[in-house]
Amino acid sequence: MTERAIVDARGMPCPRPVIELAKAVRGLSPGAEVAVLSDDPAARLDVPAWARMTGNAFVGVESPDDGEGDALVVRLA
Amino acid sequence: MGVSRVYLDSGGSAPPSRRTSEAVRAGLAEGWADPERLHAESRRSRQVLESSRSAIGEILGCHAEQLTFVPSLTVAFDRVIGGMHRARRGRDRIVVSAVERDALTHAARFAAGEENVTVIPVDAEGHLDLDALAAALDVPDVSLVCVQHANQEIGTVQDLAAVADICTVARVPLVVDATASIGHVPAPEHWDALIANPADWGAPAGIGLVALSPRARVLPAWPDGQGLDAGGAPVPFALASAVALQERAESLEDTARRLYGLVDRVRTEAAAIPGVDVVGDPLVRLPHVVTFSCLYADGEALVTRLDAAGYAVGSGSACTSDVLEPSRVLAAIGALTHGNVRIALHPGVTEAHVDGFLAALREVVDALRSEAGVSADLPAASPVADAAAGVAQEDVASHPAQVEARPSDASPSDDGEAPSITWPALG
Numbered sequence: 001m002t003e004r005a006i007v008d009a010r011g012m013p014c015p016r017p018v019i020e021l022a023k024a025v026r027g028l029s030p031g032a033e034v035a036v037l038s039d040d041p042a043a044r045l046d047v048p049a050w051a052r053m054t055g056n057a058f059v060g061v062e063s064p065d066d067g068e069g070d071a072l073v074v075r076l077a
Numbered sequence: 078m079g080v081s082r083v084y085l086d087s088g089g090s091a092p093p094s095r096r097t098s099e100a101v102r103a104g105l106a107e108g109w110a111d112p113e114r115l116h117a118e119s120r121r122s123r124q125v126l127e128s129s130r131s132a133i134g135e136i137l138g139c140h141a142e143q144l145t146f147v148p149s150l151t152v153a154f155d156r157v158i159g160g161m162h163r164a165r166r167g168r169d170r171i172v173v174s175a176v177e178r179d180a181l182t183h184a185a186r187f188a189a190g191e192e193n194v195t196v197i198p199v200d201a202e203g204h205l206d207l208d209a210l211a212a213a214l215d216v217p218d219v220s221l222v223c224v225q226h227a228n229q230e231i232g233t234v235q236d237l238a239a240v241a242d243i244c245t246v247a248r249v250p251l252v253v254d255a256t257a258s259i260g261h262v263p264a265p266e267h268w269d270a271l272i273a274n275p276a277d278w279g280a281p282a283g284i285g286l287v288a289l290s291p292r293a294r295v296l297p298a299w300p301d302g303q304g305l306d307a308g309g310a311p312v313p314f315a316l317a318s319a320v321a322l323q324e325r326a327e328s329l330e331d332t333a334r335r336l337y338g339l340v341d342r343v344r345t346e347a348a349a350i351p352g353v354d355v356v357g358d359p360l361v362r363l364p365h366v367v368t369f370s371c372l373y374a375d376g377e378a379l380v381t382r383l384d385a386a387g388y389a390v391g392s393g394s395a396c397t398s399d400v401l402e403p404s405r406v407l408a409a410i411g412a413l414t415h416g417n418v419r420i421a422l423h424p425g426v427t428e429a430h431v432d433g434f435l436a437a438l439r440e441v442v443d444a445l446r447s448e449a450g451v452s453a454d455l456p457a458a459s460p461v462a463d464a465a466a467g468v469a470q471e472d473v474a475s476h477p478a479q480v481e482a483r484p485s486d487a488s489p490s491d492d493g494e495a496p497s498i499t500w501p502a503l504g
Contacts, residue, residue, distance in 0.1 A: 014395055014403070015415035015449075019373050022454040042395045042403045042414050049413035053354055053372060054456045 004033040010069050014042035017072075018050050025056075025076060032076050033059065039069035047072040080387040083430045088229050088257065088366065088391065088421035089150075091279040093321065100320035101281060104313025112312060122312050129319035136326045137264045137271070137288060145287045146310035146318075150256060153272045153285035154184040156305050157252060158221065160295035161270060162188040165220035165250070169193050172213050172249075173223045174205050174235075175409040181223055181254055181272075182405075188298065189220070202358040203233035203410050207243065214247035222251050226265045229257035230393055230406045230419055231357030232340075232366035241267030250293060260325045261365055262333060269293045275318035278325050279423070284314040325424070332424045337364035339422060339431050344369075346435045347418075350442060351455040356412045365422040368393065370407070372455065374416030374445045382444070383418075386437040391419035416442075 007024045009017035017038040024034055036047055044061065051058040051074045059073040084092060093101075108125035110118035130141040137144075147153045158181065162171060171185040172195045185194050197209050205224060213219065222244050227234040237253060244251040250269035258265070260278025265271065271288040275281075287305055289295065295305060325332070341359075344367055348355040352372035371379065376394025383390050391397075393404030394417040403414035418438070446452045 015373055015375055018415065019449050019451055022373060022451045026454070040395075045403065045408050045411070045414050049354065049370075049411065050372065052411075053352060053413065 003029070003031075004035060004073075006035050006037065008037045009043070010037050010039045012038070012040065014040055014046060016040075017043040018046050021047065021050060021074070028076055030076050033073055034076070035062070035064075035071045035073045037064050037069055037071055043072060044070060047074065050074070080385070082387050082389065083426070083434060084389045085420045085422060085426065085430075085434060086389045086391045087277075087423040088419070089274055089277050090282060091277060091421075091423045092425070093279050093281065093317070094324055096324050097279050097281075097317050097321040100317040101313050104311075104316035108312030108316060112309070125312050125316050129315040132319040133286065133322055136322055137259070137273075138266065139271075139288050143288050143290070145289070145305045146315045147285040147287055147305065147307050148310050149283065150272070150274050150276075150285040151180045151184075152307045153287050154178070154181045154254075155187070156299065156307060157270045157272060157287055157289075157295070158184040158223065159188045159298035160305065161250060161252065161293060162220045163298040164294035164296040168218055168220035170195060170216075170219045171221050171223065172197060172210065172219055174225065175199050176203055176228050176231075176233075176406045177223055177225055178229065178254060178256070179405065181225075185221075185223060195219075199409055201410050202356075203228055203231050203406070204358065204361075205235055205240065207236070207239055210240065211243050211247075214243060214249055217247075219247070219249050222249050223254065224251065225254040225257070227255075227258040227262070227363045227366075228357070228406060229366065229421075230368050230404060231410065231412075232257075232362035232368075233358040234258070234262075234361050234363065237265050237267045257366065258363060260322055261329075261336075261363055263329070275314070275321065278318075279321040280318040281314050284310040284318055286318065328424070333364040336422045336424070336426070339426065339428060340365060340367045340420075342428075342431055343367050343420065343435065347438070349458045350439060351458050352446075353442075353458070354413045356407070356410060366420070368407075368417060368419040370394075370413035371416035371418070371442045371445075372413060373449055373451045374442055376415055376417050378445055379416060379418055379441060382441045383434075383437055386441065388434050388437055390434075391421070393417045393419055416445075 007020045009020045021036050048058040056077050057075045062071040064071045108122040110122045112122035130144045134141040170193045171189040173185050175196050175198050195213050198206050224240050252270045253268040254272050256274035259273040269290045273286040275284050344355050347353050347369045355369040376392040377396045380392050393407050394415050395403040407414045
């Protein structure tokens, strides 16, 4: 099963969700997934842009288990 | 001792030249009276307005009678789009590009209703999807097409000749927002209505300019039922607009060539900072405009710290505006939206200013990343550096904004070779 880390960045304004994402991927293996939970409109744009700039893959937008905000999922290259 | 100031935020708000300041004073002396009355003082004001329109018409390539001064850019968008839409009775839909100014898009939504505005996407460099435009005009319910000449944030210049061809075939009028380009590059030739912003070329804020082609029709879509001019604009500012545009036109090509080279330098050196996303077309662009976004940096902090270091810049990041949404232009091209720096150079900006800015930028970005604890989490410098570095200043043809991308025969940059970028680890 794919390893999936969760970064709960809800309530954090830009660029905090992406900063927390950068910290969360340290030490994770290629193929691992990270879901950034965010309610910041800029994160919807900036998490995919982070993936493009860092050579990782943006998987898509999901709904978090508790339904609040977005779950922005990336997969590490 | 105060910090010396370098102003790099001239988009829609350029510093006035000495000649322009003198024109405001002269305009006040000669044109203080209401130009709409029946006496000699009023006639003198009208004369000032007339000669201002003639001078601008000469530069834009249209007749003075086609030009109207309005009290602001927002009024220009509201009246042109509202009035032309209303005159196209029975056609409900307005088509706009995804990178138009907010004021234009809002005017279109207000005129046609939000559900009746079709937004045409752009590619990653900000060029309009012409196939999507043609497809949108297949249905005969479109009243207007609105496409900007060039973008005020990313600088990308649109292929207006191709856009106009598509509009002509569909018999739909084309409204061109040239508020970022006039005064910097030759005026566009293909339009039914043209909107310009004198403050962008160094006139005082508080005046907008509209040009209509002889075939353009406008019906009042506003409470006063009067003409496009919405009560008219200040006569001294009209004169200052003309004088400032003349001054820009006198050295248009030299200034464009020089600023195009300075922006090349900013593009190349900003892209060489790890984790910096430089956006817009590196070649087919305005000479003086560039924007880029710095990973992990806070946009507001970037602007305030650069300000403290003596550099005035803009930003399209959400945290620098009073709305929560970041720039729609950055969103439309899929660019990073946080840590955004937006620059528009005025003719007084020198190479030394740009070098000082780049040094301050590197310092501020390093400091912000270090404070956030992410100095070691950066990707290599972005590949856009190669594209931008391939074009030397001398290589820009008769006009920078008109050049086509020719990567195959682009000559090397000033130092003889494209920079190979190796960066020491940060921190």
